[in-house]
Amino acid sequence: MTFSDYLQFLLSGLTVGSTYGLTALGFTIIFNTTGIVNFAQGEFVMLGGMLGVFFLSGLGLPLPLALLLAVLATLLIGALMERLTIRPVQDAPVINLVIVTIGVSILVRGIVQIVLGKDTHALPPFTGSAPVSIAGAAVQPQSLWVLCITCGLLLLLRHFFSRTLWGKAMLACAFDRKAAFLAGIGVRRMVLLSFMISAAVGATGGVILAPLTMTSYDVGIMLGLKGFAAAVLGGLGNPFGAALGGLILGVLESFAAGLLSSAYKDAFTFVILLLLLFCKPSGLFGRRGFERV
Amino acid sequence: MRAAVLFLALAAATLLAAPCHAADPIKIGAIFSVTGPASFLGEPERNTALLLQDQINAAGGVLGGKIEVVIYDDESDVNKAVLAADKLVKKDRVAAIIGPSISGNTLAVMAKLDKADVPLVSCAAAEKITTPVNPWVFKTPQSDRHAVEKILEHAAAKGYKKIAVITVSDGYGQAGREVLKELVPARGFTLVADEVYGPKDTDMTAQLTKIKAQSPDAVICWGTNPGPAVIARGRVQLGLTVPLYMSHGVASKKFIELAGDAAEGLILPAGRLVVVEQLPDAHPQKALLKEYVADYEARFKTPVSSFGGYAYDALMLVVEAIKAGQSAKPADIRANIEKTTGYWATTGQFSFSAQDHNGLTKDAFEMVVIEKGDWKLVQ
Numbered sequence: 001m002t003f004s005d006y007l008q009f010l011l012s013g014l015t016v017g018s019t020y021g022l023t024a025l026g027f028t029i030i031f032n033t034t035g036i037v038n039f040a041q042g043e044f045v046m047l048g049g050m051l052g053v054f055f056l057s058g059l060g061l062p063l064p065l066a067l068l069l070a071v072l073a074t075l076l077i078g079a080l081m082e083r084l085t086i087r088p089v090q091d092a093p094v095i096n097l098v099i100v101t102i103g104v105s106i107l108v109r110g111i112v113q114i115v116l117g118k119d120t121h122a123l124p125p126f127t128g129s130a131p132v133s134i135a136g137a138a139v140q141p142q143s144l145w146v147l148c149i150t151c152g153l154l155l156l157l158r159h160f161f162s163r164t165l166w167g168k169a170m171l172a173c174a175f176d177r178k179a180a181f182l183a184g185i186g187v188r189r190m191v192l193l194s195f196m197i198s199a200a201v202g203a204t205g206g207v208i209l210a211p212l213t214m215t216s217y218d219v220g221i222m223l224g225l226k227g228f229a230a231a232v233l234g235g236l237g238n239p240f241g242a243a244l245g246g247l248i249l250g251v252l253e254s255f256a257a258g259l260l261s262s263a264y265k266d267a268f269t270f271v272i273l274l275l276l277l278f279c280k281p282s283g284l285f286g287r288r289g290f291e292r293v
Numbered sequence: 294m295r296a297a298v299l300f301l302a303l304a305a306a307t308l309l310a311a312p313c314h315a316a317d318p319i320k321i322g323a324i325f326s327v328t329g330p331a332s333f334l335g336e337p338e339r340n341t342a343l344l345l346q347d348q349i350n351a352a353g354g355v356l357g358g359k360i361e362v363v364i365y366d367d368e369s370d371v372n373k374a375v376l377a378a379d380k381l382v383k384k385d386r387v388a389a390i391i392g393p394s395i396s397g398n399t400l401a402v403m404a405k406l407d408k409a410d411v412p413l414v415s416c417a418a419a420e421k422i423t424t425p426v427n428p429w430v431f432k433t434p435q436s437d438r439h440a441v442e443k444i445l446e447h448a449a450a451k452g453y454k455k456i457a458v459i460t461v462s463d464g465y466g467q468a469g470r471e472v473l474k475e476l477v478p479a480r481g482f483t484l485v486a487d488e489v490y491g492p493k494d495t496d497m498t499a500q501l502t503k504i505k506a507q508s509p510d511a512v513i514c515w516g517t518n519p520g521p522a523v524i525a526r527g528r529v530q531l532g533l534t535v536p537l538y539m540s541h542g543v544a545s546k547k548f549i550e551l552a553g554d555a556a557e558g559l560i561l562p563a564g565r566l567v568v569v570e571q572l573p574d575a576h577p578q579k580a581l582l583k584e585y586v587a588d589y590e591a592r593f594k595t596p597v598s599s600f601g602g603y604a605y606d607a608l609m610l611v612v613e614a615i616k617a618g619q620s621a622k623p624a625d626i627r628a629n630i631e632k633t634t635g636y637w638a639t640t641g642q643f644s645f646s647a648q649d650h651n652g653l654t655k656d657a658f659e660m661v662v663i664e665k666g667d668w669k670l671v672q
Contacts, residue, residue: 005502008531012498019495118332120519122551129554131530138498138530213495214519214551218330222493258499263462263489 001259004136009258010251011134015143017250018150019213022205023227024234024242025157026198032161032237033170033194036097040081040105042224044199047074048206049215050112053121063124067207071200077108078199082192090191105220112217123210142212149208150243153201157239170194174237233273235286245284249273318354318361319621321611322381324392324402325416325604329369333518333545334394337601338416339364340593341585342391345608348588355615362608363387367398374398375405382409388621391607392416394600396464403430412627414610416603419468423650431630431650433606433640435564437472437515439655440541443562444513445480447660447671448538453510457486459500459524461516466492469515469540485509490520498527505533517542522551529555536560541658545598549666556666562658563668564599564640571670577637585639602639609638 023045030038051073055066085100126145131138161167172180173190181187206215213219226249234245252272256265276284323342326335346362354360363385365377374393381387389412393399396419403422406413406429415422415432422432448456458473460466470487477484485507488500501524504512512535514524521543528537537559539548544563549556565572569582585605589597613636614629615621633652634644641657660671 001506005506008502009499012496012502016496113328119547120522120551122522122553129526129529131532138532140526140530209495214522216519219493254496254499257488257490258503261489262500262503266491 002136005258007135007137009254011137011139011143013251013254014247015139015146015212015250016253017230017247018146018243019205019209019223019246020226020230020249021243021246022150022153022209023202023223024230024246025153025239026202026205027227027231028237028239028242029157029198029201030194031174031231033173034086034097034191035094035174036086036101037228037236038195038198039098039101039224039228040108040220041198041202041227042220042222043105043108044074044078044202044220045206045209045223045227046112046215046217046220047077047108047199048203049123049210049219050116050121050206050217051203052123052207052210053215054116056123057121063126067123070207071203074203074206075196075200078195078202079192081199082195086191086195087188090188105224109217109220116217118217120214120216121210122214123207125211126208140212142208146208146212149204153204154239154243157201161239166190166193229270229273232283233276235283238283238285241283241285248284318359319356319615320361320363320385320387321608322378322385322387322390322411323362323364323604323608324367324374324377324381324390324394324398325364326369326394326398327364327366329367331369331395333547333598334416334600334603335366335369337589337598338392338394338604339366341589341601341604342608344588344592345605349612355612356619356621360612362391367393369395369398371398371401375401378402378405382406382411387411388615388623389414389611389626391604391611396422396468399432403427411623412611412630414607414630416600416607419464420472421468426648426650428631428647429627431607431610431645431652433603433610433638433643435541435640435653435655435657436651437469437540438476439653440562440658441469441472441476442655443658443660444538444560445476445482446655447560448482448511449480451511451536453536454483455485455507455509455511456482457488457504457507457509457512458484459486459488459490459497459504459512459514461492461520462489463492465517465542466515473513473515490516490524492516492520494520495523496527497524498531501527501531501533505531509535511536511538513538513540515540515542518545518548519551522548522555525552525555525559541599544661544668546596549663556663559663560671561661561663563661564602564657565659566597566599566602566639567668568659568661568670571668577642578639581637582639599639606638606640606643610636610643 026041051070055061055069125142127141169185170190173187230246230249231242234241252269256268325338327339342362350359367374391414396417399415399417413430418434420436456477460470486504490497539561541562572579586597614626618625618629631645636643641653643652645652661668
């Protein structure tokens with residue numbers, strides 16, 4: 001093993017990790033506003049990719065327009081999901097709402113399977129597929145796109161939640177819905193907004209990942225699981241932690257596959273995750289003893 | 294116990310009932326994974342069975358009557374496959390069953406049908422289905438062993454010595470891995486790397502980096518879409534220039550579409566269906582395959598895949614056995630399938646015996662190379 005091999009593991013891990021991180025980001029947005037863990041988050045990512053493929057090859061639109069439309073359509077689907085499935089039962093306990101999101105994810109998967117088909121598809125990369133060499137390690141240009149866009153989104157969200165009135169209002173809703181309402185915050189609008197933002201973030205992830213990882217109606221399951229693991233690892237509710245949790249998970253997997261055994265890489269990764277959570281139940285960057293209602 | 298007695302009684306009733314209804318259509322059961330993860334197998338198989346049923350009936354049927362293929366979708370779910378088998382035997386009282394589409398479901402159905410005495414012609418590939426031989430169970434797809442032998446024959450001719458393998462961690466990949474780990478050393482090669490990836494993994498550069506460090510003469514990848522396409526792209530990304538062999542699991546146009554330019558130059562064993570136009574005119578399969586492709590694409594408006602051929606062969610073997618024995622009794626069908634020799638179908642030439650219920654050899658495969666986005670026969 002040479003230095004460039006280790007660098008290759010690291011870069012591969014970061015690419016895979018950013019896919020987990022992007023999904024994890026979506027989890028934190030809805031969790032921050034409603035306390036709901038939205039298990040349909042993986043489906044938002046899938047929808048981004050699959051709708052992108054549909055607009056590009058199904059309708060023959062140019063790539064940038066197709067991707068933009070895919071994100072907007074998913075944003076709309078996120079809004080519809082909140083209106084049709086979450087709002088009618090909004091006073092139910094959180095656990096019921098979580099089950100609702102599982103139902104929605106199965107429904108979305110089923111509809112996409114019937115309407116858009118069961119095949120795997122790939123989107124063309126944004127800027128060619130000739131690999132870029134960094135100190136002997138080869139990287140797809142698309143990986144760099146993914147890393148940059150993930151970082152950009154992360155900074156944007158961080159700014160939104162900590163600096164803007166809307167972001168703070170959304171946080172207040174999760175902390176105490178009633179108090180937020182009394183303080184004049186439109187709680188219902190905030191919940192709707194959180195689903196829309198989270199759907200858009202998921203779909204953005206979906207369209208930038210599809211050239212690299214390909215997409216099909218069932219990619220949401222795995223992404224949802226790993227994304228949730230990343231969000232928990234980073235500390236649920238912290239966007240910075242979620243993204244970093246994803247990257248850590250990806251790098252762990254890559255090194256486990258490269259240095260130990262590729263057959264046991266998932267087992268190895270989840271053992272590490274379990275150990276971390278035993279030592280620090282609130283996640284790496286979660287606040288200790290902080291309880292959300 | 295009572296259930297077992299009932300089951301036996303029903304099975305016996307099926308046997309006795311069959312000759313009494315000679316005027317009724319001959320019922321042949323089918324279990325395919327039309328939906329779910331294995332739908333890429335089950336859907337073409339169902340289409341093919343329907344196509345063939347109509348063609349046979351239009352041509353006068355079998356033994357003076359029509360055939361009816363009773364198809365159940367197991368949704369790629371092992372429990373549903375077992376339930377479907379139960380229904381086919383007890384309710385529909387079929388003379389024979391074709392399918393299931395996938396190996397796991399076939400093995401479960403075999404256990405369920407143990408005492409039913411109905412012949413099963415599986416469309417799944419695993420060696421375990423016919424080794425050791427169960428007198429009532431046959432299968433039509435080529436075994437992994439045949440594909441590995443074909444690949445290693447090619448590698449030996451090229452003078453390769455060091456072989457690396459990368460396999461998917463599902464049933465298909467691990468069955469292939471077992472055979473590779475046995476045959477690679479046995480045929481005088483050195484196995485320098487044995488890597489595994491998950492069926493949903495989206496990046497295999499870590500495994501490929503490890504393989505590259507071992508500087509093998511050739512790499513063999515065993516998996517079904519989309520994993521091998523990711524590996525093909527990773528190979529180009531890392532500049533791994535040694536030849537990459539794929540398994541017959543990716544012998545569909547979809548793979549070339551997914552892998553894009555990275556598919557160029559990949560070599561794999563494939564059934565003759567994908568290179569039918571390049572076969573010499575005298576080849577016994579050419580006319581058969583051309584007709585199947587034309588009929589299938591005319592009726593279903595989608596490109597044909599070699600998976601549908603497994604159902605074609607399974608149904609034809611049953612029908613030919615009925616014709617040969619002039620009997621649609623399950624026991625006679627079983628005996629007459631076993632007597633089939635030298636029968637050319639879409640997958641290859643079937644020659645069954647009491648010891649061989651797969652009936653194929655490695656020559657059911659041709660080596661093909663991907664050139665300019667299409668298959669090319671390796672001469």
